[in-house]
Amino acid sequence: MRFIAPRSEHTVKLQHHLGGIENLGPINPETRVFVEPWEQRIFGIHTTMMAESAHLADALPAYPVRDLPTRFKSDWTWASLRTGAEDMQPFEYFKYRYYEKWLGGIAQFFVDAGYISTEELAEKTAFYRAHPDAALPDRPSAPLASQINAYLQQGDSGYHEADRAPRFAAGDTVRIADPEAVDHTRLPGYLRNKAGTIDIVYPGRFSYFVSTGVDGIGKPMPVYRIAFEAADIWGPGKSESSTTIYADLYEAYVRAAN
Incomplete structure (x- = not known):
């Protein structure tokens, strides 16, 4: 049986990071790492x-x-x-x-x-x-x-010593990119086009051992921890108040807010 289905060039990867997707059914509370x-x-x-x-x-x-x-x-x-x-x-x-x-x-x-x-x-x-x-x-x-x-x-x-200053600093307001869908991405779908605040600039640069092509990661680059208000991602009606979502993102996914 072939498990891998053909891919459309512009398919949205719904199954990559499931945050915000509704009606997926009951949650399995299994805590064992290996069941079989x-x-x-x-x-x-x-x-x-x-x-x-x-x-x-x-x-x-x-x-x-x-x-x-x-x-x-x-x-x-x-x-x-x-x-x-x-x-x-x-x-x-x-x-x-x-x-x-x-x-x-x-x-x-x-x-x-x-x-x-x-x-x-x-x-x-x-x-x-x-x-x-x-x-x-x-x-x-x-x-x-x-x-x-x-x-x-x-x-x-994949750690490397920094050879240039990061584009952004802690406290900067940024917007997340919306790159073309590819075979593999490190960008959660629910963060695309969302605004957040740089919380931490990690020291050094980090590479990804494969290139994701137009998705933008592969060579060493800065990585940021970015804070998002949950209500800005899923709306106030579907978010608990005073909830912050943190995501570690490669610089290729980060844009200036304006």
Whole structure:
């Protein structure tokens, strides 16, 4: 089954940050991170892909990813995972549980990148359905296990020292941009075109390990914490009084108020 639906160039990503969307049904109060054992394995697969990702060659920690004994030579970041979910048709998106979306996105990535064919994936799926107790692939080798542990401890920081002054300062009133819809964005839909106040200018600059194209992020840039009055976002009739919403946003999403 292909989980990722075709994307329209101007589709609004309703499923990216759900604030303000009404009639989504009852809230699931489940507090467990993993409900089923297979969900832990999906999280582990994603983590291993992150730890082996080619983009780590340029990350702040010095990772020997080019020398790892692995066939995996692609970039895989949180953006890669989120793109699969955000690219789904919204009505399809709400059919699946959290880690089902992860599974669909990861599986489709391996097919699209040529690591496995659709037929091979179907064959493996049928085999493990028929033999759920069959042995799983070997655990990572010592070098891969060491890399995974190092990644879990150090991450893939995109922090850079500042080389210019930020465009805005704490206390400035700003308006949020409304860029063209793309495969993946870090801009919540409910903040587009809204006015807010710069609360904190974070020191340094921060990169995103993939480029979002016309959305505007990728290269290192300042990041701001911006305060919004809830009533200015959703209207006074649908907001609790004296409620402030804070969002960390890349400078590419921030405009002067006038």
